Amino acid sequence: MNELFDMPSDIQQGYFGVVALHLREALLPVLAGLLVALPVAQLCVRLRWLYPPVLWVTTVLYAIPSLAFFVVLIDYTGLSELTVMIPLAVYSLVVLVPAIVDGVRSVPQETLAAATAMGFGPVRRYVQVQLPIAAPAIIAGLRVASVSSISLVSVGMLIGNEGALGNLLNSGMIYHQDRLIWLSVVGTAVLAILVDAALIVLRLLVTPWMPRGARKNARTTAVQEAAR
Amino acid sequence: MNVLNHIDAFFSDSAHWQGYDGIPTRVVEHIEYTLLALGIAAAVGLPIGLLTGHTGRGGNTLALVATAARALPSFGLMVLMFVLLGLGMAPVMIPLVVLAVPPILVTTYEAMRSVDPAPVDAARGMGMAEAGVLFRVELPVALPLILSGLRSAAIQIVSTATIAAYVSFGGIGRYIIDGLYQQNYEKVVGGATLVAGMALATLAVFWAIARLTVSPGVRRSS
Numbered sequence: 001m002n003e004l005f006d007m008p009s010d011i012q013q014g015y016f017g018v019v020a021l022h023l024r025e026a027l028l029p030v031l032a033g034l035l036v037a038l039p040v041a042q043l044c045v046r047l048r049w050l051y052p053p054v055l056w057v058t059t060v061l062y063a064i065p066s067l068a069f070f071v072v073l074i075d076y077t078g079l080s081e082l083t084v085m086i087p088l089a090v091y092s093l094v095v096l097v098p099a100i101v102d103g104v105r106s107v108p109q110e111t112l113a114a115a116t117a118m119g120f121g122p123v124r125r126y127v128q129v130q131l132p133i134a135a136p137a138i139i140a141g142l143r144v145a146s147v148s149s150i151s152l153v154s155v156g157m158l159i160g161n162e163g164a165l166g167n168l169l170n171s172g173m174i175y176h177q178d179r180l181i182w183l184s185v186v187g188t189a190v191l192a193i194l195v196d197a198a199l200i201v202l203r204l205l206v207t208p209w210m211p212r213g214a215r216k217n218a219r220t221t222a223v224q225e226a227a228r
Numbered sequence: 229m230n231v232l233n234h235i236d237a238f239f240s241d242s243a244h245w246q247g248y249d250g251i252p253t254r255v256v257e258h259i260e261y262t263l264l265a266l267g268i269a270a271a272v273g274l275p276i277g278l279l280t281g282h283t284g285r286g287g288n289t290l291a292l293v294a295t296a297a298r299a300l301p302s303f304g305l306m307v308l309m310f311v312l313l314g315l316g317m318a319p320v321m322i323p324l325v326v327l328a329v330p331p332i333l334v335t336t337y338e339a340m341r342s343v344d345p346a347p348v349d350a351a352r353g354m355g356m357a358e359a360g361v362l363f364r365v366e367l368p369v370a371l372p373l374i375l376s377g378l379r380s381a382a383i384q385i386v387s388t389a390t391i392a393a394y395v396s397f398g399g400i401g402r403y404i405i406d407g408l409y410q411q412n413y414e415k416v417v418g419g420a421t422l423v424a425g426m427a428l429a430t431l432a433v434f435w436a437i438a439r440l441t442v443s444p445g446v447r448r449s450s
Binding site for chain 1: 296386
């Protein structure tokens with residue numbers, strides 16, 4: 001078994017099956033985080049006093065190491081995929097809330113007034129005006145969340161081989177196959193880069209109205225997001 | 229409440245407080261890893277970030293480097309380095325530094341770029357040398373953001389240094405990894421509590437540093 005992508009027999013899905021599993025385990029939590037973050041962020045925009053305490057809670061939650069989070073959850077959700085995905089969803093939520101709040105707040109007052117004057121109700125104004133204008137900031141947040149999520153799934157290996165590509169690290173160690181470790185590291189990195197690139201393409205697609213210069217600004221906010 | 233009982237049992241057992249596997253030893257090891265990695269990362273990231281931010285050149289390159297470095301899985305990198313380099317400080321330090329440099333570098337750059345240009349021009353107009361502009365005008369104003377970059381780097385190091393126990397190193401991660409192998413859940417949860425406490429302590433330390441070093445005028449305006 002010395003072909004590049006051959007797997008030890010305890011990994012049933014084959015290499016690309018593991019890659020698909022990794023993608024699912026990393027991105028479902030990001031999606032869940034986004035679904036919760038949208039209403040939470042909207043609440044923070046509506047009620048200004050709520051934002052500083054929410055920001056504090058998110059900072060503290062983000063500081064909790066993933067391994068600590070995983071092992072405490074074992075008691076409740078067992079050695080399962082869910083134990084890995086819940087913390088990842090929390091981290092995504094924590095990254096996305098400030099990104100969305102900043103994005104929605106950056107919509108100029110005149111734009112909102114114009115939308116209201118055109119007869120937009122609050123829901124339609126939110127969906128058709130605020131969200132599209134906030135899209136670059138939201139996608140910048142999604143990039144940070146999904147890349148770190150992809151990297152953290154591997155840690156799930158430590159709690160009963162729930163780490164998808166991370167499981168190959170353990171196999172590589174116990175079978176003395178450096179090839180498997182390389183496959184894990186390179187595979188995870190390539191996955192992260194591809195997802196990141198896909199999100200950049202998505203941003204270009206959903207913001208066709210942005211002039212070149214403004215796109216450049218969007219990139220600097222992405223840099224700021226990367227710095228978080 | 230099960231978890232709380234485990235935590236209580238872990239910390240009240242006096243055997244956990246002594247010897248080479250005692251809490252003080254492991255906490256000190258963890259702090260050593262963290263300070264060393266943060267020191268190296270700051271020595272690399274701060275000067276480059278300050279200079280590029282001051283001159284305003286190379287922002288796109290920095291963003292590219294940071295994005296690429298973020299894509300590297302730190303856990304996988306640690307196992308890979310361990311397999312390639314064996315025992316020693318290098319396999320732990322390389323992934324931790326790779327992890328910590330991007331936030332420091334990019335935040336420092338962004339912090340320097342976001343300084344209000346008016347006081348910088350005024351300083352130049354008054355005949356201040358470039359070094360003076362950098363250290364006496366831009367740096368104090370940019371300090372809160374720079375510290376937040378160092379803070380997120382430190383927190384990521386604290387949480388990733390836990391994983392170093394998997395490849396045979398010390399630190400608080402030992403309790404979690406050993407506890408999992410020994411099916412000693414009390415030890416696992418105790419270790420997790422310690423790491424989480426340490427991450428929160430890091431937040432507190434940086435909050436205190438910011439209180440002490442950021443000038444009151446800057447703090448009030450932000």
